[in-house]
Amino acid sequence: MKKTTVSIFNNKGGVGKTTIIWNLGISLSELGKKVLLIDFDPQCNLSIATLGGSEFAACLNTSEKYPYGQTIRSFAQPYIQQNIIGSTCTLKPKSNQRRKKTLHIVPGDFWLNNFADILNVGTDVISGSGLYRFMLIHKLVEEIEKNNNLEYDFVLIDLPPSFNTLVRAALYCSDYFMVPCTPDLFSAYCVGLIGEVLPAFITDWEQGKDRYLASNRYDTIIPTKGHPKFAGWIFNGFDTRNNKPIGADKAQYDQISSAIQEKLIPNLKKISAYACVPSFVPSEPIGEIEDLNVMAPDSIVQNTPIKYLKSAKPTRDIGRGTWSQNQVSLMKKTEKEYDKLANYMINNF
Template structure:
């Protein structure tokens, strides 16, 4: 599940019912701050769930389903909405300097704050062995491609095969096509990771 920073009732209900949760983080300081809040808030939610579960089991001892819930595991985080540039000397693309700084800030908070809090304060194994501070996917900013996805009601995978709306240049630029191809592969990789690990 996608866990936004606002812990409202709907988010908490979805969290209790989920086996794993993923946290999307954007290229800003707010994400680095918010991801540490999960380490502070999740143990409280688990305690509240366990209190309610004990009360529920007293009059519903036959129910084996509810006791199997309320144990969400940290599935990792996704870095999204950043920009990258190509370094010909390295023959690869990397985040822009400022976006790399934000990436490292979130990684540091995950490694030094979030993971230790989840391991220390939650009574079950909330952090699986396959999870570390690295993002499980890096989804770049699709710029105007994202609005075209909504306008045309198409998955990213098929967007490059279409013409752009009439008010713009009808052809996707080479850069846009390359970005779509790379992000399509990144989404496929993320989906395969979820299938294999979760």
């Protein structure tokens, strides 16, 4: 299969983007796929969760040998400031270092805040003069594959909760994007905003692309980019009874579902440059991840994804240092949901 690049995106924070991308990457790799995770969020939560706090801090250290550290900055800063290909750094998540699976991560960096300020939509995108500044992720993956002598099946990008230039750059390089939502007052509102803002992103790209191609008609990369397709939404962090959302969570589920069907999808279908909503995308969630309560923070603390967590001891004093049967059952159920989501991607993308 060809490489597929997917952004996990919502302009709202706290919807579980990091835990979803991590656990989804684990499921894809367990299904035999070669997976690259890119932490493109200046908060760097994915890097801390997968590598551990001290290990990630070591990646940030600069030296004569590593003047930009061993993070995404080591490639991005020379690329953006000196117009040269920088060095690449990929690591295996701590939980996978002894497993014979191809799952790598490009650590994030707080410097990405500076990178977001450097990018300019008007000058770089709309004028067409700096489109390749927004192609950083494409060039990064290309260089990693060359240096590591492999081809990934999936590249998953973790993004900040905003509509800033980092998000634009990632979406322009993505084949698909998936939208996690939680049962709260703002998820439905933010979903509607995506439907309003993304078409403007595409309009800007198309204007710049046309100007660029007028004098670069033999370019083979730019015509293939700037077409991110909506792959579906994920309902995350809800309470259930009889496998269905209950109470306020059910009410929020209904509101989000309505916003997806009545605002997001209709607005995305108005994009004329390409078909932004593939025919395989359902109106209902493509994944439903229940609230994991104490297991979610424990997973982060132990740098251990849900699929492997049941084999680890809880850090909190639970019983005699073991998970309860209900907790193990929920972990197994969650693991199956991530596997289901991974198979959805494999079968459709």
